[in-house]
Amino acid sequence: MSYEPEFEQAYKEVEDSLVQSTLFKHHPQYANVLKVLRVPQRIVQFRVTWENDKGEQEVATGYRVQLSNNLGPFKGGLRFHESVNLSVLKFLAFEQVFKNALTGTSIGGAKGGLNVNPQGRSDKELRRICQAFMAELHRHIGQDVDIPAGDINVGGKVIGLLFGAWRQYSNTFEGVLTGKGTNWGASPFRPEATGYGVVYITNDMIEYATKGKESIKGKRVAISGSGNVAQYAALKVLELGGTVVSLSDSKGAIVSESGISKADIEAVAAGKSDYKPLSAIFAESKSDIKFIPGARPWTNVTKVDVALPCATQNEVSGQEAEYLVKAGVKYVAEGSNMGSTPEAIEIFEKQRLAASSSSTDSGVWFCPPKLANMAGVMVSQFEMAQNSQRVTWEPEYVDSLIKKHMKEGLMLSIETASKYSNENTSDALPSLLKGANLAGFIKVADAMIDHGDVF
Numbered sequence: 001m002s003y004e005p006e007f008e009q010a011y012k013e014v015e016d017s018l019v020q021s022t023l024f025k026h027h028p029q030y031a032n033v034l035k036v037l038r039v040p041q042r043i044v045q046f047r048v049t050w051e052n053d054k055g056e057q058e059v060a061t062g063y064r065v066q067l068s069n070n071l072g073p074f075k076g077g078l079r080f081h082e083s084v085n086l087s088v089l090k091f092l093a094f095e096q097v098f099k100n101a102l103t104g105t106s107i108g109g110a111k112g113g114l115n116v117n118p119q120g121r122s123d124k125e126l127r128r129i130c131q132a133f134m135a136e137l138h139r140h141i142g143q144d145v146d147i148p149a150g151d152i153n154v155g156g157k158v159i160g161l162l163f164g165a166w167r168q169y170s171n172t173f174e175g176v177l178t179g180k181g182t183n184w185g186a187s188p189f190r191p192e193a194t195g196y197g198v199v200y201i202t203n204d205m206i207e208y209a210t211k212g213k214e215s216i217k218g219k220r221v222a223i224s225g226s227g228n229v230a231q232y233a234a235l236k237v238l239e240l241g242g243t244v245v246s247l248s249d250s251k252g253a254i255v256s257e258s259g260i261s262k263a264d265i266e267a268v269a270a271g272k273s274d275y276k277p278l279s280a281i282f283a284e285s286k287s288d289i290k291f292i293p294g295a296r297p298w299t300n301v302t303k304v305d306v307a308l309p310c311a312t313q314n315e316v317s318g319q320e321a322e323y324l325v326k327a328g329v330k331y332v333a334e335g336s337n338m339g340s341t342p343e344a345i346e347i348f349e350k351q352r353l354a355a356s357s358s359s360t361d362s363g364v365w366f367c368p369p370k371l372a373n374m375a376g377v378m379v380s381q382f383e384m385a386q387n388s389q390r391v392t393w394e395p396e397y398v399d400s401l402i403k404k405h406m407k408e409g410l411m412l413s414i415e416t417a418s419k420y421s422n423e424n425t426s427d428a429l430p431s432l433l434k435g436a437n438l439a440g441f442i443k444v445a446d447a448m449i450d451h452g453d454v455f
């Protein structure tokens with residue numbers, strides 16, 4: 001077997017949820033699905049070469065992993081980062097398939113990218129990179145075939161350049177990428193969607209676990225990352241009356257006992273659009289914000305109720321999870337894909353199982369990314385729907401749909417976990433990890449069987 005650690009980690013998490021459940025006992029027809037689904041329907045790997053600003057030729061590898069289009073056209077983001085490789089993209093595409101199923105919309109799963117970090121490159125060079133990347137990718141995508149979106153280092157600016165290149169190569173204007181600009185096909189709330197969705201579902205979890213007695217209001221929330229997801233999650237936490245005690249980037253973390261303000265988050269947004277590190281953004285800050293070089297936030301916050309990993313994969317270790325539990329964390333919802341390591345998830349899940357409803361302690365309730373961060377791709381699907389009709393929906397309508405679908409996804413995961421997860425602890429909250437994996441799997445598996453892909 002090839003050595004693909006990130007993909008194997010994601011696969012094993014889903015496999016464990018299925019094997020430990022009673023699903024196959026009740027529905028033996030699903031037994032062969034996972035072994036078919038672990039092989040992507042198609043992988044495109046291609047050379048991307050361009051001239052850098054020094055006049056030198058650079059070459060990198062571009063990818064698109066089209067994992068399943070059983071529920072709709074392939075859909076998933078593009079990541080431009082030096083860490084991009086086939087293992088990372090297969091893990092992300094695999095996650096995407098189940099996440100997209102959970103949104104309740106008609107989309108399949110894919111992921112792609114380039115093993116280059118565009119940070120620090122000029123706008124002109126960025127345009128050449130995007131044109132070189134799209135020179136090959138355009139052959140494999142289309143509004144009814146595969147609709148890529150953004151991911152790490154692929155924000156609105158890069159999507160614009162990629163779309164421009166697509167228009168030239170294809171001589172068409174169609175909704176082929178999502179995350180578009182406001183005057184050429186965007187959906188309202190696409191930039192905000194993932195971060196807002198993470199906070200909406202966290203709020204729903206708190207209300208469910210406390211039977212409506214508590215909400216995110218008054219809670220201390222540790223957030224990692226400072227990009228798209230982290231910024232909008234932080235803003236929504238403040239709007240709903242919570243306190244944001246941390247943010248981070250790949251160079252370190254900022255923590256604040258009294259709370260990071262809206263103005264601070266706006267400064268992060270402005271600084272990050274110029275690729276500035278947090279250390280530079282807060283170099284002259286007069287508030288109690290402390291920058292800790294090389295650190296992640298988790299062991300640097302004192303008291304915390306909620307943790308929202310929103311940076312990158314495997315960014316919460318087992319040790320950090322233990323620290324978070326001691327610091328009082330009760331809810332963990334992942335904005336980032338595979339934010340917690342398997343060791344960290346095990347600690348959170350053990351805490352959940354150990355708690356009993358007869359005590360006031362509900363343990364730790366962990367929400368996996370395929371459920372917690374699904375609002376991004378959900379609004380991308382809304383963008384596809386709007387583009388097909390050449391209309392733009394009202395922002396309030398999109399926001400209400402995000403709230404509704406997040407709650408429905410949570411309730412479906414709770415119901416599915418209660419039905420199949422095979423835990424004889426009726427006192428504990430249901431496992432959202434298992435519930436989300438099982439609920440997403442059932443939808444995809446049914447379609448694969450209907451299509452004759454599994455027999």
Ligand SMILES: NC(=O)c1ccc[n+]([C@@H]2O[C@H](COP(=O)([O-])OP(=O)(O)OC[C@H]3O[C@@H](n4cnc5c(N)ncnc54)[C@H](O)[C@@H]3O)[C@@H](O)[C@H]2O)c1
Nearest residue numbers: 152153194225226227228229249250311335336337373376
């Ligand atoms: N943007 C979306 O709609 C969306 C949707 C679903 C999931 N996600 C996931 O959310 C996460 C963040 O994505 P984003 O869109 O905010 O990207 P972004 O490029 O806007 O921000 C990425 C953040 O991660 C940090 N980061 C990157 N590598 C790091 C490392 N090695 N160590 C510490 N920090 C690091 C960066 O400093 C930045 O704060 C990713 O896991 C992504 O797959 C994003």
